[in-house]
Amino acid sequence: MKIFVPPIKSQGIKTKLVDWISYNVKDVEHERWVEPFMGTGVVAFNLQPQRALLCDSNPHLINFYNALQRKEVTGDRVRKFLNEEGNKLLETEGQHYYTVRDRFNDKGEPLDFLFLSRACFNGMMRFNRKGGFNVPFCKKNSRFAQALVTKITNQVNNISDIIAQGDYVFKHQDFQKTLAELKNSDLVYSDPPYIGRHVDYFDSWTEEEEVILNKGLEDSGCKFILSTWLSNKYRTNDYVFSVWKNCYVATKEHFYHVGAKESNRNSVFEALLSNIELKDSIENLEMELRITKEESLLTSKPKSNNSQKQLLLKL
Ligand SMILES: C[S@@+](CC[C@H](N)C(=O)[O-])C[C@H]1O[C@@H](n2cnc3c(N)ncnc32)[C@H](O)[C@@H]1O
Structure with missing residues (x-):
């Protein structure tokens, strides 16, 4: 399979x-x-x-998949976003990770969530008592090299296609x-x-x-x-x-x-x-x-x- x-x-x-x-x-x-x-x-x-x-x-997971379903997050947007943010990560020797983390904890944007999920330590998902994402950087300044950006873009395209083919409802609820x-x-x-x-x-x-x-x-x-x-x-x-x-x-x-x-x-x-x-x-x-x-x-x-x-x- x-x-x-x-x-x-x-x-x-x-x-x-x-x-x-x-x-x-x-x-x-x-x-x-x-x-x-x-x-x-x-x-x-x-x-x-x-x-x-x-x-x-977890509202961020549901936001992400709803954004994918509404085509607000697409493979093309992900590629462009990760290339741009990945360059900033390289230029700032990793400090940009914490800028994105602060921005995400303020606004909760799905592309920032994806960036953090793929650049944090061990791909962990952890939130502090105030609901803020608090996993540190994986410490690889060149994290978003072309091969990884392409891999993530393909993953986004595959999951978008699967969601589009079915009748799927995503809900943030207990x-x-x-x-x-x-x-x-x-x-x-x-x-x-x-x-x-x-x-x-x-x-x-x-x-x-x-x-x-x-x-x-x-x-x-x-x-x-x-x-x-x-x-x-x-x-x-x-x-x-x-x-x-x-x-x-x-x-x-x-x-x-x-x-x-x-x-x-x-x-x-x-x-x-x-x-x-x-x-x-x-x-x-x-x-x-x-x-x-x-x-x-x-x-x-x-x-x-x-x-x-x-x-x-x-x-
Ligand atoms: C073990 S994970 C599920 C993993 C999933 N099957 C996968 O393969 O990715 C458990 C999930 O339950 C969610 N969760 C925890 N408490 C919950 C609750 N009270 N109601 C709904 N979801 C909850 C967490 O946010 C987490 O995403």
């Missing part, structure tokens, strides 16, 4: 899981694809449903508002933040919100799929077996590096939870048994260190 990578970067992006998600849901009938937590949109833009409702609590708009012929793909993983102005997540999401999805009458993690070397995500105990579970091992060393290669088991049977899924109880008996194919021998607290959750 050819994967279309969106122009905006974010730490929670599911680019590496799109193929697997697509394999599991492609035969599931639905009238509309709904994402209460669209993030970069990489999942929807690759599955390319006919109709979609794509929402997020997930609870999106849950309230569901129709039972919708297929909902939820990718909420991980509990306690990181907290920022637009992006934090609590146990209470996880329970509200679970209840909202179960009561909606829709088919739903939820992305989360199942286990890593140190811990198991016990919410899979408490809050999401009624769901089928599919898992896939995913490798990532911390730093450059090969020895720092870690793995995490990603999970897809669903109220319908997926191609790869097994029943929740069966997965829990496999984990507690360590009889599964999980190679990293997960150990739960938070089950007591989490399994006491009253649903």
Whole structure:
């Protein structure tokens, strides 16, 4: 499957899981694809449903995609903008990054958002308590060399074409508002933040919100799929077996590096939870048994260190 990578970067992006998600849901009938937590949109833009409702609590993501849909942001404009701003970055030895960051925090323009997303440290997306983007510069003064500008321009053109071919609606709203708009012929793909993983102005997540999401999805009458993690070397995500105990579970091992060393290669088991049977899924109880008996194919021998607290959750 050819994967279309969106122009905006974010730490929670599911680019590496799109193929697997697509394999599991492609035969599931639905009238509309709904994402209460669209993030970069990489999942929807690759599955390319006919109709979609794509929402997020981060207004800048939604502004960006609305501007793309209205053709206010186009490949040509992006190329010109990044060439001009990239030259200023070079001339000022990187200081221009902070001029753009201040300008963005004042006016919130989508092209400035794109510039920051591609010139900040590690492609991170983080906002301070006042809602200001606060990621520092990646420290490469020649960041917007021609090859990267062309790559980003192509990404913008590809995603614009995909959006133009479908009936897509982008909304800046909290997930609870999106849950309230569901129709039972919708297929909902939820990718909420991980509990306690990181907290920022637009992006934090609590146990209470996880329970509200679970209840909202179960009561909606829709088919739903939820992305989360199942286990890593140190811990198991016990919410899979408490809050999401009624769901089928599919898992896939995913490798990532911390730093450059090969020895720092870690793995995490990603999970897809669903109220319908997926191609790869097994029943929740069966997965829990496999984990507690360590009889599964999980190679990293997960150990739960938070089950007591989490399994006491009253649903
Ligand atoms: C894990 S990311 C989604 C990543 C996305 N699937 C992708 O591949 O790019 C979670 C998203 O949820 C959004 N979010 C956090 N809290 C939210 C809330 N209460 N309502 C709606 N969206 C929220 C964040 O802004 C973030 O974009």
